[in-house]
Amino acid sequence: MKRKPLSKVPIYAREAYNKALSSAVADPGYAMETLRDLVKSIPDFGVARDKLRELECNKAMRQNPLAKAFWVFLSVFTFPFIKLKAVKDPFAAMAMCEGPLAKCVDNPLILTALADAAEDADAAFASAEALSIIHRFHPNNDGNNRRLVEALQRNGQAREALKIFQDLAKKNPKDLGMQGELRSALALASIERGNWEEEGTTQSKSADSQAAVTQQLIDGTIHDADQAKVLIEKFTKDLEENDSMDIRRKLADAYMVAENYEAAINEMKIVAKKLGALDPALDKQIEKAYMMQLDQAIATLKADPDSYENAEAQIEDLEKEKLSYRLRKSEARSKAYPNDPNLHFDLGVCYFENGDYEPSLTEFEHAMRTHQKRVIGATYSAKALIRLNRAEEAIAMLEKEFETMSRLDRFRNDALYALGLAYEAVGRGGDALAKYREIAQKKPKFEDIAARIERLEAETK
Template sequence: MPVITEKELPEAQRAPWLKAMSAMELRNYGYAIQLLQGVLKACPNFLVGRQLVRKAAIAKNSGKKSLLGGLSGASFNTIKVQSLIKKDPVAALDTIEKSLENEPHNPAANQLLKEAALAANMPEVAEFALQTIIEGNPKDTKTMHELAKLLLSTGQPQKAVDIYGKIVQVTPNDLAAVKGGKDAAAAASMQRGGWEKEETTYRDLIRNKDEAVALEQQNRVVRSEEMIDNLLADLHARVEQDPSNVDVSRRIAEMYEQKEDLESAVNWYNYAVQLTSGSDSSLVRKLSDLRLKQYDVAIAGYEEYLAANGSAPEAAEYATQLEDIKRQRAALLFEEAQKRVERNPTDLALRFELGEILVAAGNYKDAIPELQRAQQNPSVRLRAMSLLGECYTGRGMYDLASKILEKAKSELYQMDATKKEITYKLGMVFEKMGQADKCIECMKEIYEVDYSFRDVAERVEGSYNS
């Protein structure tokens, strides 16, 4: 049973999913879990929903200790659940999910979830179950080995490499993990290179001891400056032999990024993007982020200099250059966001990013259509509605602004940071509409829970003196 995405969620499950997202924002985790369990019962292959219900359970039980110690309540009906897995693995998923509400990291329950998921042909859910166990106990190398084997069996050797690397960090003398990491790395190389010969072994790929050492060094998380330079020398030699190797180019870029050599990192990421003709979205995004980071570093340098040398003869010229750099950064930020939307026109989260950037630039007209579409995405819905209110206000459409902000406000049940922001914006719209009483009512709602929010106290207290 293939997993479904949020976009593929049946219409009947969209309303409870939306309510669950709002409940999460309000930190009403119990209600969110209740809603999400209903969604998962109807759509057991909705992986995003399963991930969110686990996040809610973890947050709900944060700081609590199980009264049963290592034996979860799920342990008492293990035989019954295992029998159900054989008869109806999908139904078993629902039963197991309920047992995880109070002990989300419980190993026994998550192992049952893995078994049921595999029986239901949902390896992604099985992978998630093992990841949850490891999240609860980062030193559980036995489960890590199990996860790595599952990843290899489902054609994800690079992920397996990462897991074996974590095992070695916990137990450096685990020879099975060392060998597994090497074999997984070889499989990942074969996968990237398109090699299909099953008889190809690690020894066929790693021709000498020096290259094997280099590969092991590349899998380490913390690297010294000398180690990075050694790796770069090896990688540069390899890319000279095979200039079209995207993976090697990416690794060179990563090494330069670790060295904080942003210019070289940008050049190599750009080269990797060109090799893939821009088809690898993660490479494109990384290149964009590093270009923005270059601007951030330059801006910080100018601001630091001007703060210390504001009266210097060249300060005015530097201040002008600083403003020019800021404009260039804003232009790049918009350009990259626009390109991402063009490449993925159905991704509503990307449309929200673009709309947010347009609002920051004061371009309300172009931001409106992006945010109107983005509000259909539950994860950014309330923020999109808040920004839409800002756009309508900026364009003098106060009736539309009050309508969208009142709607957003009605979907929030607790005066949290989001609701305070929306309520304040609504009050300011009422003020512009000449409805002072409604404006003060909004301010009072915030005043009752947060005296220090913006100028709410001054406005509320002032209304009693006027």
């Protein structure tokens, strides 16, 4: 779900928003109530969310500390109901958060619940918004700051994410894993489309349709292939006057949307050559483009196999090439940056998916040295150990992780599932059933737990 601009919401919503704006100074209470109703009914109404949070933050900064503490205390009783509602209806859960936030927006527990529900609803903008407010009032909360970095990156705000991650890295100058993550954040910020500035004030108001579409796309995102072609034409012309890496990256992005993967790869390779040293983030983009090119070829063969010679054999070869290429690229990146835990994790996943479980364990061990990959690295390690008939080791590893794991960890369900698999492997069906049930309370459709619960319950009768 993307933010809706003012022009895309119903007329009644625009009128209500304008009334709230006009009364914000004289009657902020009425303005907040009006905006809150809009946000609850139209959660992707971007400017309404922005203004509501602005007013709520202003209120919280003047709020009596005892009143703040009182409302935060009461939210402890509301939080479980919000989490329960999020299982079946994350949008309704997001709406439920507005009540407690109206009392006091400086409420990390409810803001975290809002961020969780927003992620379930695929509303990255709302997740980033909630975590940003926590950061505003509690800038030294490193756990939230790490999660905020990821949320901002998912929301296309890599530059904002970089600023926060730089502050984190300054606190941990000897953490090699964090320094590796910082390099990735730097690369992502450099690749992300910036807010381009056009000379003069009339260009954005141009009646020319091509200029209008181009301005719209530069200010926002590329929506479809037809619109991407407009940017391809623009950036190609821009390169004639200014052969910059930034323009080539944007051109490659447009080619990706237009599904011209070969052209996208060519542009990214030119950028890579100019950079000289291997850029892991850019290299991953090249890999992604090549993989999509292979998927495109496979889809073509499957759609009309009779028109091609040995279509099934060609598909098989292309699938093998996908696995082989990913492995080659991952090994090269890990070799170039041996102290980067994220690259070790990527390589470990490649080994795991190829059935090479022993070498994957070594890579996951490296990855687990950084907090970001600690839980998911342990989860993959446990799955590899199970495949190697070493389930007892998997159980010991995950049980140790659960001693310190936050109940809000984004990979908690993955770890619970892996622990359940390990328990099953050693004949502890009852323990496995307990883990699957815990997952089902929040994510009833997670993996195949419904079938596993049904089977284990039948076995225990």
